[in-house]
Each structure stands twice: as structure tokens, then as C-alpha cells.
Amino acid sequence: MIRARGRPVPGEGLMREDILTTALTLLDEGGGQGLTLRALAARLGVTPMSLYHHVGDQVGLLRALSDRVYAEVMKCPKCPGDAQAEIQALLTRFYEAVGHHPQLILAIFSMPQAFSGVTRQITDRLTTLLTQITTDPIIWRDILVDHTHGSGLALAATQGDRMQAQALQARYQQALTQLLSRLTPSSKGSPCS
Amino acid sequence: MIRARGRPVPGEGLMREDILTTALTLLDEGGGQGLTLRALAARLGVTPMSLYHHVGDQVGLLRALSDRVYAEVMKCPKCPGDAQAEIQALLTRFYEAVGHHPQLILAIFSMPQAFSGVTRQITDRLTTLLTQITTDPIIWRDILVDHTHGSGLALAATQGDRMQAQALQARYQQALTQLLSRLTPSSKGSPCS
DNA sequence: ACCTGAACACCGTTCAAGT
DNA sequence: ACCTGAACACCGTTCAAGT
Numbered sequence: 001m002i003r004a005r006g007r008p009v010p011g012e013g014l015m016r017e018d019i020l021t022t023a024l025t026l027l028d029e030g031g032g033q034g035l036t037l038r039a040l041a042a043r044l045g046v047t048p049m050s051l052y053h054h055v056g057d058q059v060g061l062l063r064a065l066s067d068r069v070y071a072e073v074m075k076c077p078k079c080p081g082d083a084q085a086e087i088q089a090l091l092t093r094f095y096e097a098v099g100h101h102p103q104l105i106l107a108i109f110s111m112p113q114a115f116s117g118v119t120r121q122i123t124d125r126l127t128t129l130l131t132q133i134t135t136d137p138i139i140w141r142d143i144l145v146d147h148t149h150g151s152g153l154a155l156a157a158t159q160g161d162r163m164q165a166q167a168l169q170a171r172y173q174q175a176l177t178q179l180l181s182r183l184t185p186s187s188k189g190s191p192c193s
Numbered sequence: 194m195i196r197a198r199g200r201p202v203p204g205e206g207l208m209r210e211d212i213l214t215t216a217l218t219l220l221d222e223g224g225g226q227g228l229t230l231r232a233l234a235a236r237l238g239v240t241p242m243s244l245y246h247h248v249g250d251q252v253g254l255l256r257a258l259s260d261r262v263y264a265e266v267m268k269c270p271k272c273p274g275d276a277q278a279e280i281q282a283l284l285t286r287f288y289e290a291v292g293h294h295p296q297l298i299l300a301i302f303s304m305p306q307a308f309s310g311v312t313r314q315i316t317d318r319l320t321t322l323l324t325q326i327t328t329d330p331i332i333w334r335d336i337l338v339d340h341t342h343g344s345g346l347a348l349a350a351t352q353g354d355r356m357q358a359q360a361l362q363a364r365y366q367q368a369l370t371q372l373l374s375r376l377t378p379s380s381k382g383s384p385c386s
Numbered sequence: 387a388c389c390t391g392a393a394c395a396c397c398g399t400t401c402a403a404g405t
Numbered sequence: 406a407c408c409t410g411a412a413c414a415c416c417g418t419t420c421a422a423g424t
Binding site for chain 2: 032106109110112115136138139140142143145146147148149150151153154156157159171172174175178179182
Binding site for chain 3: 406407408409410411412413414415416417418419420421422423424
């Protein structure tokens, strides 16, 4: 698509949401090396520098993508009174979000300034929940978060092999259940979502 | 250092080990973006294409680095009869190796073809050991490997902050102990190294 | 406010040529 | 066998200029 020069009419210009959507497409298609500012601009029919007005530089773009992709994780049912169920739901959603764009978590780790506010919110919520069911909330937060990150990166390393990715996803669920059952041996019931 | 043209006298040419050592220096200095074939060649006083004769392309370089850095992990005491102690020693050594060059594990993940044979040997050995002490060796291998990878990447994300890195390393030890004690509740004794 | 072209300082990799 | 220069097709980012 070729755009007119000069000031665009409102809503017709290069919109932030368009940029992010196209960026995610590029990330999923190109196996990690595919998302560059220049390729993104080309796909949008725009010069690379145009992007700087909407998302800033590379870090800004990644941070915006992180916010958008992981935002839904926090829209998790609250399960009052059943902390373990909420932890399981929270981590499952996070892992699902990671799995939907496996290259994103890798891109973020290779540019740690891009860790967004949302990722902090997730770990904070997790810590709060863990405080209710264990005397070592920090250690278990580390275990659960690092394990989820590691599993997510394993997913990215499959490089689009659907079969392999599916096997890894099934194993993550088993591992999570195993871990949570070890956390509170006297557990009962399942996640409430 | 300026090198003579033409065929070098034996031992004086550009040696593989020199390349790998300098590459690790660049990786540690440059915070991850520092290791490029061109920068590496410049540091060695050589043209970029010269490297292709010794380590191949980027994947070849990373694979060679992976082999070199993680090779020592397998030189682990064998602890016959005490699988849990050997697991703890093996993972501790792996995490230490990762922590010595935190950017390497990140670089490898962003180029999964670079996973070297040594990393496979480590997970294989781990699986064998787990078979001796749990009925779910695959799940626990996933948990332990992914957790170690995730922790290693968290280390890379500190970007040279020594204080923070030290705190993470201490927490990894606690987490590992916690996990292994949950694996076999009836455990006794400590690692034999 | 938003988009542009030109420029700068980089990349990995291939190829044909030198010794 | 090993190293070279030149070339190709890329990068991110800054700057000054257009509307």
C-alpha cells in the first residue's frame, strides 16, 4: 500500500496497533531474525524512520509488543481463597501467551531493557499468591518463573515444528502440576477457570 | 598484531583456540551484541573471511564455544550409588558454566542449530540419573533443565551487575536444593564434590 | 505532527584471487 | 591450506528537510 505524503487525515495514518500487529506477524514468520525495523517498515509501505514516531527505537517496539502480548495474562480469574488454583491459571495463561509468539520472549531476553511493566505485574501477583501457601515465596517464585521462561525458550527453539511444540506444551502442564503438588502436599481441587 | 601474508609457519597462524578465547572475551565485554564475526576478526588483526577456515560461519563459532564452555560440566565426579548427589553436582556445574559466560546461553538459544553435542550429553546423563530415583524422569528432567536455562538467562539479563548476579546465583542453589528435596523426600547426605 | 531521503557506521556471507 | 580485497544484500539510527 502506498500512502500519501504530508499530514495524514486522522485514522488513516500509520497507526500504532497496525505496527504492532504487523511486527508480530513478522516475528512469527521469520523465525526470530525476521523482525527488523527495516523489514517492518517495508511491509507497512513506509520508510524505517517513520516508525520512530510511533514506537520509538528497537527497545520501544519490543516493550510495546511485550505489553500487548502479555496483557491478557493478568485478566485471570481471581479465585479468592484458592491461591494454588489461581497460580496454576496465571502461569498457564502466561505460558500460553509465550507459546503464541515464541520468538518474542527470546527477543526480549536479548534486550532486557524491553521487559515491560506487565511482566513485572505478573511476577508480583505470583509472589503475593505464593505468600499465602508457602514460607518460601521468593524461592518458589524463582522456580516457577525461571522454569516457565526456560520452557518458553525451548518452545522458541523448536523453530516452528508444530509436533514438537505440542509435545513440549503437554509436558509443561505436567511439570507445572507436579511442581504445584510438591509446593503444597495437601492440595485438593483443580484450577477454577 | 599484524600478521604476515601467505602461508603461516605452523603454530604461528590463526589458531582455533585463539579465536575461541577472543570470542569469549568479546562476548563478556560487549554485553551480547559485542560478539560479531567482524569485530572478532578485527580484534584478531585479520579479515572476517579468514575466520571461515577455522570455525565456519556464525553457527559454527557458537557451537564451538558451546562445546568448549560446557565441556567441563561432564567432568563431574561420578558418585556411584548416590544419584541425587550427582544430579546436584552436575546441575551446579552446568549453572556455573552458564554463569561464567552468561551471554553465551542467550546467543545459543537465538540460534538453536548451535546447540552442541555436549549439551545433549548433559541432559542424557541427567535423564539416566533421574531414572534411578523417580518414576517420572522425563518430567523432572524438563523441570530441572528448563529451570536451569531460565535461571541462566536471568543471569544474562543482569547485564554485568555483579551484585545482582551474585544474589541470583545464591537463589539458584536454594531453588535446586528445594527441588531435589521434593524429588526424593527421603534423602540424606550432600553432594560428594 | 508526521513522513521523507540521504547518510553513517555497522552486519554476515560469497566469490575470485593471491601465496 | 590459508589469507586477502571487493562486492552484495542487509542492519539500526541520526539529521535536516519537506508538508
